[in-house]
Amino acid sequence: MIRVTNLSKIYQTGSIEVRALLNISLEVVTGEFVAIMGPSGSGKSTLMNVLGCLDRPTSGCYQLDNLAVSTLDDKELATIRNRKIGFVFQTFNLLGRTSAVANVEVPLMYGGVNRKARRQRALEALAKVGLSPRAFHKPNELSGGERQRVAIARAIVSNPAIILADEPTGALDTKSGTEVMAILEGLHQQGLTIIVVTHDREIANHTQRIYHFRDGEIQYIEEVKNRVIAVADRVS
Amino acid sequence: MGFLECFLLAFDSLRANKLRSALTLLGIVIGVSSVITMVSIGEGARYMVSSEISGLGANLLWIQADYMNEEVKKGNFQNLTLEEANRMAQLAPAVAAMSPQLMTGGQLRYQNKSEDISIGGVNEHFLDIRAIGLGRGRFIADLDVDLGRRVAVISHRMAERLFGSTDPIGQTVRIRDQQFVIIGVLEGEKSGMMVTDSTTGDNYVYVPVTVVQRMLGHSRVPVLFAQARDPRVVSDARQQLARALELIRGPNHPFEVQSQDSMVEFFGTIIAVFTAILGGIGSISLLVGGIGVMNIMLVSVTERTKEIGIRKALGAQKGDLLRQFLIESIVLCLVGGSFGIIFGQGGSQLIAVFAPWPAMISLLSIGVAVGFSTFVGIVFGVYPAYKAAQLDPIDALRYE
Ligand SMILES: Nc1ncnc2c1ncn2[C@@H]1O[C@H](COP(=O)(O)OP(=O)(O)OP(=O)(O)O)[C@@H](O)[C@H]1O
Ligand SMILES: [Mg+2]
Numbered sequence: 001m002i003r004v005t006n007l008s009k010i011y012q013t014g015s016i017e018v019r020a021l022l023n024i025s026l027e028v029v030t031g032e033f034v035a036i037m038g039p040s041g042s043g044k045s046t047l048m049n050v051l052g053c054l055d056r057p058t059s060g061c062y063q064l065d066n067l068a069v070s071t072l073d074d075k076e077l078a079t080i081r082n083r084k085i086g087f088v089f090q091t092f093n094l095l096g097r098t099s100a101v102a103n104v105e106v107p108l109m110y111g112g113v114n115r116k117a118r119r120q121r122a123l124e125a126l127a128k129v130g131l132s133p134r135a136f137h138k139p140n141e142l143s144g145g146e147r148q149r150v151a152i153a154r155a156i157v158s159n160p161a162i163i164l165a166d167e168p169t170g171a172l173d174t175k176s177g178t179e180v181m182a183i184l185e186g187l188h189q190q191g192l193t194i195i196v197v198t199h200d201r202e203i204a205n206h207t208q209r210i211y212h213f214r215d216g217e218i219q220y221i222e223e224v225k226n227r228v229i230a231v232a233d234r235v236s
Numbered sequence: 237m238g239f240l241e242c243f244l245l246a247f248d249s250l251r252a253n254k255l256r257s258a259l260t261l262l263g264i265v266i267g268v269s270s271v272i273t274m275v276s277i278g279e280g281a282r283y284m285v286s287s288e289i290s291g292l293g294a295n296l297l298w299i300q301a302d303y304m305n306e307e308v309k310k311g312n313f314q315n316l317t318l319e320e321a322n323r324m325a326q327l328a329p330a331v332a333a334m335s336p337q338l339m340t341g342g343q344l345r346y347q348n349k350s351e352d353i354s355i356g357g358v359n360e361h362f363l364d365i366r367a368i369g370l371g372r373g374r375f376i377a378d379l380d381v382d383l384g385r386r387v388a389v390i391s392h393r394m395a396e397r398l399f400g401s402t403d404p405i406g407q408t409v410r411i412r413d414q415q416f417v418i419i420g421v422l423e424g425e426k427s428g429m430m431v432t433d434s435t436t437g438d439n440y441v442y443v444p445v446t447v448v449q450r451m452l453g454h455s456r457v458p459v460l461f462a463q464a465r466d467p468r469v470v471s472d473a474r475q476q477l478a479r480a481l482e483l484i485r486g487p488n489h490p491f492e493v494q495s496q497d498s499m500v501e502f503f504g505t506i507i508a509v510f511t512a513i514l515g516g517i518g519s520i521s522l523l524v525g526g527i528g529v530m531n532i533m534l535v536s537v538t539e540r541t542k543e544i545g546i547r548k549a550l551g552a553q554k555g556d557l558l559r560q561f562l563i564e565s566i567v568l569c570l571v572g573g574s575f576g577i578i579f580g581q582g583g584s585q586l587i588a589v590f591a592p593w594p595a596m597i598s599l600l601s602i603g604v605a606v607g608f609s610t611f612v613g614i615v616f617g618v619y620p621a622y623k624a625a626q627l628d629p630i631d632a633l634r635y636e
Binding site: 049052054055074075079080081082085088089093094095097098106107109110111154158 | 241248249252427499543545546547550551552553554556622629632633
């Protein structure tokens with residue numbers, strides 16, 4: 001369960017104050033699949049970074065299950081990022097020098113899993129996103145869609161309860177985007193909590209609820225009526 | 237994340253920038269190899285000096301004017317007489333034998349050949365005290381000294397020059413226009429590049445001390461050699477001789493008694509300073525190499541800010557990143573250190589070809605080099621690694 005109350009993030013750049021988030025309150029229950037939409041600069045990424053424990057809010061509370069995140073130190077935040085949350089970025093953020101499987105292993109390495117178990121679990125995660133044949137390719141040998149699937153494999157490899165995806169389909173074409181959504185749908189069905197930021201209404205329609213952001217505030221919340229369930233053709 | 241993991245990561249990222257890593261390594265290679273070479277020069281010199289000194293004789297002591305003494309510097313002193321020398325021998329029970337060495341120069345003629353020679357007036361104990369071997373014939377005997385017989389012992393080389401294949405023993409030569417009979421030839425030769433003398437140089441001719449005394453018209457002895465009864469009483473002998481000097485010449489006498497130990501110690505101190513200076517010069521290049529490592533690590537941290545951000549986003553702790561970058565710089569330094577050891581050995585061997593001492597590569601200097609390069613890796617790697625660890629995850633991720 002994710003619950004934020006009166007969350008604000010204010011950037012002070014010289015004399016200019018940017019209110020990226022202003023008194024946001026929202027609650028996402030375990031197992032929900034929700035979307036965040038809004039114009040550029042409305043604070044979506046800022047919120048995702050706070051939810052992903054990558055950034056700290058200026059004020060407000062963030063409760064993750066039974067943890068008051070604001071009270072945790074850097075070490076504990078790193079552990080949460082490692083175990084509890086899987087982050088998917090718009091630009092993939094893979095390590096360029098190493099193979100897909102080595103990329104997927106990284107969270108396990110920091111989680112203290114031994115080499116053998118790590119390799120096996122990374123290969124399993126790649127299989128879940130349909131990338132077994134590409135396991136030993138380097139990121140620059142993969143298509144954008146494939147890279148994003150590697151990134152998803154990396155996000156799920158340590159069995160997190162939450163997936164945070166900031167415009168995961170932003171850099172992909174419709175077909176690859178649908179594949180990504182199909183994978184997220186599968187994870188949702190396994191009971192993971194998923195939050196997706198998107199500019200694309202079609203993508204948002206795959207989720208159960210949409211938070212519409214504007215100028216750092218939630219403008220309105222929309223329950224999705226006719227949810228689209230993506231079915232992957234290539235993905236198992 | 238385990239250490240093995242860190243090492244593999246470090247090798248990976250060093251391999252990714254081969255040329256750059258190699259150039260950085262070079263600094264450490266030069267530093268470590270110069271430390272090893274420099275220390276080996278010092279060690280070689282120490283070895284050479286101590287073997288020269290121990291080759292001077294067995295349980296050897298010698299008495300001569302103290303050239304640091306003000307009166308001696310001005311020349312206001314009189315050397316010991318033979319009578320004083322004999323009295324000293326009686327006052328020092330730990331001394332087994334003594335031999336004076338009176339020195340003069342002259343010309344030696346044989347048939348139409350002539351040589352400029354140094355004439356050493358010694359007694360029958362000299363050969364033993366100085367551990368010089370006799371090749372053929374006999375050495376000066378006590379009777380030769382007592383009777384002042386004009387007999388001479390020459391070096392192996394001089395014998396070859398003068399007599400070629402004829403037997404020199406029994407031949408008559410003219411020294412300072414007096415007839416001398418050759419009674420013995422010394423064995424081989426010693427390098428004899430020691431301070432106090434070049435007594436065993438090949439233009440030395442030994443004759444009875446009484447003969448030189450007559451040539452000079454006085455019996456002042458510049459150097460007096462003594463032999464302790466056995467190695468354990470060398471310092472007793474030294475004390476006894478010093479006390480004897482005080483008795484004979486009063487407490488302010490300008491002489492000093494030296495032994496091989498005191499000599500080795502004296503030169504050891506000089507050489508230690510010399511080694512420290514050389515090592516220091518080597519260390520400066522290691523320091524420069526270390527700064528190069530730090531520079532490259534800082535560049536590397538900046539270049540890989542995004543990577544650091546990704547790692548942090550995936551749950552890397554500060555300690556993980558600190559270790560990753562620290563081990564990277566240590567690996568850099570250790571690999572550099574290993575090559576440095578190889579080149580350092582090569583350098584020492586090369587110098588040994590030209591220098592009069594063998595290449596002395598001590599395990600200690602290798603250990604010090606490895607320890608030092610690890611230390612350099614840590615010292616110069618810690619700041620870049622700390623910088624990497626302290627990066628804010630979101631700032632690092634946003635870095636372009
Ligand atoms: N590090 C920062 N320093 C100053 N201002 C920032 C910083 N990061 C974000 N902002 C500002 O905060 C606001 C919200 O940014 P955010 O990245 O959350 O927008 P977004 O909704 O994700 O936009 P987009 O759809 O373009 O990704 C923007 O006005 C941005 O300029
Ligand atoms: Mg954004």
